[in-house]
Every structure is written in structure tokens, then in C-alpha cells.
Amino acid sequence: MLAYTARRxxxxxxxxxxxxxxxxxxxxxxxxxxxxxxAGDKATPEQLQEIRKNLGLDQPVYIxxxxxxxxxxxxxxxxxLVNKTKISEEIGPFLAATAELSFVAIAIAxxxxxxxxxxxxxxxxxxxxxxxxFIALIGVSIPIFWLGLMEQWLFAxxxxxxxxxxxxxxxxxxxxITYFYIIDALLFGDMAxxxxxxxHILLPAIALGTIPMAIIARMTRSSMLEVMRSDYVRTAxxxxxxxxxxxxxxxLKNAMIPILTxxxxxxxxxxxxxxxxxxxxxxxxxxxxxxxxxNSRDYPVIQSGILVLAFIFVMINxxxxxxxxxxxxxxxxxxx
Amino acid sequence: xxxxxxxxxHLKLHFFTDKGVVxxxxxxxxxxxxxxxVGLVGESGCGKSVTSLAVMGLVPQPPGKIVDGSIRFxxxxxxxxxxxxxxxxxxxxxxMIFQEPMTSLNPLFTIGNQLIxxxxxxxxxxxxxxxxxxxxxxxxxxxxxxxxxxxxxxxLSGGMRQRVMIAMAMILNPRLLIADEPTTALDVTxxxxxxxxxxxxxxxxxxxxxxxxxxxGVVAEMCDRIVVMYAGQVVEETDRYRLFRQPxxxxxxxxxxxxxxxxxxxxxxxxxxGQVPNPYQMPAGCRFAPRCTQVMDVCRQTVPPLAPVExxxxxxxxxxxxxxxxxxxx
Numbered sequence: 001m002l003a004y005t006a007r008r009x010x011x012x013x014x015x016x017x018x019x020x021x022x023x024x025x026x027x028x029x030x031x032x033x034x035x036x037x038x039a040g041d042k043a044t045p046e047q048l049q050e051i052r053k054n055l056g057l058d059q060p061v062y063i064x065x066x067x068x069x070x071x072x073x074x075x076x077x078x079x080x081l082v083n084k085t086k087i088s089e090e091i092g093p094f095l096a097a098t099a100e101l102s103f104v105a106i107a108i109a110x111x112x113x114x115x116x117x118x119x120x121x122x123x124x125x126x127x128x129x130x131x132x133x134f135i136a137l138i139g140v141s142i143p144i145f146w147l148g149l150m151e152q153w154l155f156a157x158x159x160x161x162x163x164x165x166x167x168x169x170x171x172x173x174x175x176x177i178t179y180f181y182i183i184d185a186l187l188f189g190d191m192a193x194x195x196x197x198x199x200h201i202l203l204p205a206i207a208l209g210t211i212p213m214a215i216i217a218r219m220t221r222s223s224m225l226e227v228m229r230s231d232y233v234r235t236a237x238x239x240x241x242x243x244x245x246x247x248x249x250x251x252l253k254n255a256m257i258p259i260l261t262x263x264x265x266x267x268x269x270x271x272x273x274x275x276x277x278x279x280x281x282x283x284x285x286x287x288x289x290x291x292x293x294x295n296s297r298d299y300p301v302i303q304s305g306i307l308v309l310a311f312i313f314v315m316i317n318x319x320x321x322x323x324x325x326x327x328x329x330x331x332x333x334x335x336x
Numbered sequence: 337x338x339x340x341x342x343x344x345x346h347l348k349l350h351f352f353t354d355k356g357v358v359x360x361x362x363x364x365x366x367x368x369x370x371x372x373x374v375g376l377v378g379e380s381g382c383g384k385s386v387t388s389l390a391v392m393g394l395v396p397q398p399p400g401k402i403v404d405g406s407i408r409f410x411x412x413x414x415x416x417x418x419x420x421x422x423x424x425x426x427x428x429x430x431x432m433i434f435q436e437p438m439t440s441l442n443p444l445f446t447i448g449n450q451l452i453x454x455x456x457x458x459x460x461x462x463x464x465x466x467x468x469x470x471x472x473x474x475x476x477x478x479x480x481x482x483x484x485x486x487x488x489x490x491x492l493s494g495g496m497r498q499r500v501m502i503a504m505a506m507i508l509n510p511r512l513l514i515a516d517e518p519t520t521a522l523d524v525t526x527x528x529x530x531x532x533x534x535x536x537x538x539x540x541x542x543x544x545x546x547x548x549x550x551x552x553g554v555v556a557e558m559c560d561r562i563v564v565m566y567a568g569q570v571v572e573e574t575d576r577y578r579l580f581r582q583p584x585x586x587x588x589x590x591x592x593x594x595x596x597x598x599x600x601x602x603x604x605x606x607x608x609x610g611q612v613p614n615p616y617q618m619p620a621g622c623r624f625a626p627r628c629t630q631v632m633d634v635c636r637q638t639v640p641p642l643a644p645v646e647x648x649x650x651x652x653x654x655x656x657x658x659x660x661x662x663x664x665x666x
Contacts, residue, residue, distance in 0.1 A: 238431065254442070
């Protein structure tokens with residue numbers, strides 16, 4: 001397992017290099033002169049030259065790339081043109097907000113998706129099966145923004161059970177430690193705060209988790225149906241163990257690899273693509289952060305934001321790969 | 337005579353499919369007594385594996401359904417037992433090993449995990465105790481190498497995996513072991529070892545074995561009594577000496593003729609003419625009639641009953657029943 005992990009980590013290096021190169025190239029291909037953006041229209045050519053020199057823009061492109069890479073390796077994501085703040089210091093809370101929302105969403109999606117899938121395999125071709133798959137069909141078809149708005153209307157406005165936006169009641173402001181509010185609330189041991197945080201996160205998490213839930217349910221069903229027919233499931237039944245163990249231990253674990261692939265891809269998409277949900281629920285996440293940067297043409301923020309999201313996507317895929325090997329002991333040997 | 341462990345009476349198991357009803361098992365009688373090794377022989381598709389799955393209660397229902405008959409195991413009628421009762425019997429009093437050792441063990445759990453699970457499904461004991469039992473059992477099936485408990489199935493050979501399957505089946509000392517073609521997928525040398533192992537366990541634990549196979553050589557070596565099946569029905573049943581010396585049913589005779597012999601020079605091996613009947617359209621009379629070399633008119637109209645031809649030897653054929661009546665009038 002250790003050798004496998006090391007190998008996978010080494011394979012990450014070219015991927016990350018390629019990623020940084022693409023992001024760098026794309027941002028440099030955008031028309032317009034950053035020096036002019038900074039200095040404004042009335043700047044003299046000398047002033048512009050001065051700014052270019054300060055930013056290192058007068059040097060050849062490959063030198064710029066290596067400098068950029070050097071800064072990246074030191075954790076320096078550049079400086080925002082608008083706020084003049086260091087992006088690496090600024091982006092953390094936004095990332096945490098998005099990550100927290102995504103994890104809760106994927107947890108909801110996993111729980112309901114897998115159990116819905118199991119329910120339909122357990123009684124294949126019964127009304128339970130058709131019912132579960134109908135729910136899944138609705139789930140993949142529903143537009144997120146519409147679902148989010150409907151949730152707000154019904155549960156926040158009409159019923160008043162949940163708040164309609166934000167991460168926490170403004171009266172409960174606190175000094176964040178990790179910026180993961182659920183973890184912070186647990187660290188403080190503050191149950192009232194935890195309750196409020198969960199209340200805030202539930203609606204956006206459901207909106208965000210619905211599509212992954214439906215996809216996971218369908219994947220679970222097809223994967224489980226295949227495994228159910230295998231010899232070792234028959235062996236498990238022949239041992240006289242309970243149906244619960246047959247399904248949740250012997251079948252589900254074997255059906256888990258394709259499910260996990262889907263979960264990894266979906267989680268990656270959630271982390272990058274939560275802009276819509278974050279906008280509807282005023283969630284201060286990284287999607288909103290990049291969205292605002294695009295509106296104010298803050299190129300370094302766009303560049304770094306994309307880079308960070310791409311990095312997270314790659315890391316999630318790495319974790320999924322490692323989980324494969326953890327679930328299926330045959331994988332690490334197969335790759336020797 | 338010892339008590340029967342398993343008594344199947346007039347079992348009819350049909351599959352209800354879109355294309356029609358498949359009478360996979362159609363009026364089967366089979367008795368296995370304490371400590372006995374019984375061979376169930378027949379071509380592929382004759383219903384022998386389905387019979388074993390029916391005994392274990394592992395036939396998927398639907399499409400399968402037991403329409404008639406009973407399966408009495410140590411006095412309990414399994415056809416009327418609930419899933420819960422069946423679960424309590426399976427793996428404890430009655431166990432099964434399968435044809436494919438390569439795929440019969442779960443690839444994601446260690447050998448130890450799967451053996452311990454088999455123990456703890458029926459016996460309340462600690463993990464350590466179950467593990468100790470598993471280790472002892474592996475030794476009994478000839479796996480003495482240390483660390484196998486912590487290995488995964490893919491690290492073992494086919495023969496080793498079948499030994500593990502046998503250990504798993506025998507770990508709670510069941511009264512009946514059903515072995516469905518246990519050696520078919522193995523090398524010939526390994527086959528002999530596995531059969532020898534089963535014979536030894538049969539003597540040591542007194543476990544009755546129902547050995548399902550299409551290999552008459554295996555049957556000759558192992559079984560006390562042999563039941564020959566054809567198209568869902570028993571066609572002949574007797575002890576192994578009589579089966580090989582005086583087979584009565586034309587199907588059994590055909591089967592025996594098709595075994596190659598070392599001292600014979602033959603251009604071609606004998607094969608029973610024709611094909612197994614279409615399961616959706618069974619012949620009206622004797623099911624073997626279309627392929628039988630000694631077929632008579634009566635065979636095509638009436639189903640012959642399974643009748644004794646002598647003490648301890650039954651056959652489903654009008655041929656001997658006529659002979660019998662001759663003997664009777666003499």
C-alpha cells in the first residue's frame with residue numbers, strides 16, 4: 001500500500017506541472033495589458049514600463065513561467081489587483097466554505113443514493129425498484145437553481161423551518177479556527193452553534209447533492225445487480241449469514257469501485273461548480289469568489305482560483321485511486 | 337439401516353419464464369443416510385445442480401418455484417421452512433461447496449475473515465476463538481502454511497481455494513455436505529487430492545456427502561450409492577458395483593459406454609445419439625425415448641414409473657419392468 005501510494009504521488013508531478021502550464025498559458029492568452037489595467041488610462045509609457053518591470057512582465061515568457069512556478073511552490077498564489085491582498089491568505093475561508101458544503105452534499109448523496117440503489121436491487125422489478133429509479137430520474141433531471149429556489153420558498157419562506165441563506169446566524173459571529181463551521185462548533189463544544197450551522201447548510205447541501213444522489217443511485221443499482229449474480233454472494237448465502245450482511249458486506253463492497261469513481265468525479269464537480277447554489281444561498285464559497293473576480297477582471301485571482309480548484313480535483317482523484325487499492329487488495333498487485 | 341439425513345420426495349421445481357415453464361426438476365426422489373456418500377450423475381442441464389440449490393434453499397424465487405413434493409432434512413420440511421429457519425440450517429447443519437473455486441470466495445475479504453464469519457453466523461464465540469477454529473480447520477484440509485488466514489483469495493491457487501471452501505463448509509461439522517462438481521475446474525492431480533480429502537472428512541466426521549458430478553470416474557471412486565438423472569428425473573439408482581456391472585437403464589448404459597477404456601482400440605468414442613430434450617417441450621412418454629436405442633411403442637406414450645428391478649436397484653424403464661413380470665410368472 002505504501003509503495004502504491006508513493007507511485008501514485010510521483011505520477012502526480014507531471015499532472016500538476018501540465019496543469020500549471022495550461023492555467024498560465026490561458027491567462028496570458030487573454031487580450032489586454034495588465035499594466036494598463038493597474039495604472040489606468042492616463043499612465044505615461046515610462047510608468048507602464050516601470051509597472052511591467054516590477055511585475056516581471058518585461059522578461060521572456062518562459063522566465064515568467066518559471067518565476068510563477070517558483071512562487072507557487074512557495075505557496076504564493078499572487079496578489080489580487082482589486083484588494084491588493086495576498087490571494088493565498090484570502091482564499092482559505094472561501095475554500096473551506098465550499099469544501100464544507102460539498103462534503104455535506106456528497107454525504108447526503110452517498111447515504112440516500114446508495115440506499116436507494118440497494119432498495120431497488122433488493123426487490124428488482126418490484127414497485128420499490130421502479131419507485132427508487134423514478135426518484136433517481138427526477139433527481140438527475142431537476143435543475144439545481146429551480147430546486148434551490150423551491151427549497152427556499154417552501155422551507156424558508158412558507159414553513160420557516162430553515163434559514164434561506166448564509167452559513168451562520170449573524171448574531172453568532174465568532175473567531176474561526178478552521179473556517180469549517182461544523183468542525184469549529186465541535187471544537188468549541190457549542191451545540192447551539194452546531195445546530196445553527198447544520199440548519200444553514202442543509203438546504204444548499206440538498207440542492208447540491210440531488211444530482212450526485214441520483215447518479216449514485218443508478219450506478220449502485222447496476223453495479224449491485226451485477227455483483228448479486230456472482231458466485232461468492234451465493235457462497236455467502238450458503239453460509240447462512242443474514243441478508244443484511246450479504247448485501248452490505250459481500251455485495252456492496254464489491255460493487256463499490258464504480259460507485260466510488262462516480263463519487264470522486266461528482267465531488268470534484270461540486271467543489272468547482274457550486275457557483276449557482278452558492279449564489280442562490282449567498283454561500284461565501286470559492287465559486288462566488290471566482291465569480292466576483294471575473295466581474296472585476298481580477299486576473300491573478302481568476303488564475304489562482306482555477307489553479308486551486310484544478311489542484312483539488314486532481315487530489316480527489318488521487319484519493320479515489322488510493323481508496324480503490326484500499327477496497328480491492330488485487331489492485332496494488334496488478335500495477336506492479 | 338441408519339437414519340436418513342435428507343429425504344427428497346417427489347420434488348417438482350419449475351422455472352416460470354417468459355418463454356414458458358421449465359420443469360427443471362420433475363418428480364425427484366432421493367434419500368441420503370447418515371455418513372453416506374451419494375453420487376448424483378447426469379449431463380449438464382439435467383437438473384442436478386438445481387436440485388442441490390433447492391435443498392439449500394438458494395434457488396432464486398421467482399422465477400423458480402417448488403410446485404410439489406418435500407425436502408425433509410433431519411425431520412424438517414425445508415420447502416415449508418421460513419427464510420429465517422433455512423438460514424439457521426444453512427452453513428451449520430448443511431453446507432455446500434461449488435464448482436468454481438476461483439470465484440466462490442469473496443475477493444475483497446481475507447480467508448480468515450470469511451472463515452470466521454462462517455463460524456460466528458451460527459455460534460456465539462469470540463473472534464479469537466473462531467480464528468483458532470479456522471486455523472485448526474485449515475490444517476485439517478491440508479493447509480498448514482502459516483499466514484493463510486490473513487491472505488486474500490487471489491493469493492491462493494485453485495486447489496488451495498477449494499480446500500478453503502471445504503474448510504469453510506466443514507467448520508461447524510455439518511451433517512450433510514453438498515458438493516456441486518467440486519473438482520471439475522481443477523487439474524487432474526489436484527482433483528484426486530480434493531476427492532481424497534472429502535473421503536477422509538467423511539470418515540472422520542461422519543458427514544454425509546451428496547456429490548454432484550458428470551464424471552463417472554469420480555463416482556466410481558467415491559460413492560456408496562449412485563443416482564442417475566436425466567431431464568429432471570431420476571432414471572436409475574443403485575450401489576456403485578451394480579451400476580458399473582449391470583446398468584439397467586439404456587441411458588446409464590450409454591453413459592458407461594461413452595467412457596474411454598485403456599485396453600480398447602477404438603476409432604471413435606461412443607456417444608449417445610440425439611440431444612437432451614428441449615426443456616420447454618418435454619417428450620410425452622419416457623423422456624429418453626427419442627434417443628433410446630431400445631425404444632418401444634409404449635415408451636412414446638406413457639411415462640415409465642421408477643420401479644425396482646431387484647433389491648436396492650431401481651430403474652425408470654419399461655424394458656426391465658417387462659422382464660420383471662416375466663420373472664414373476666416363471
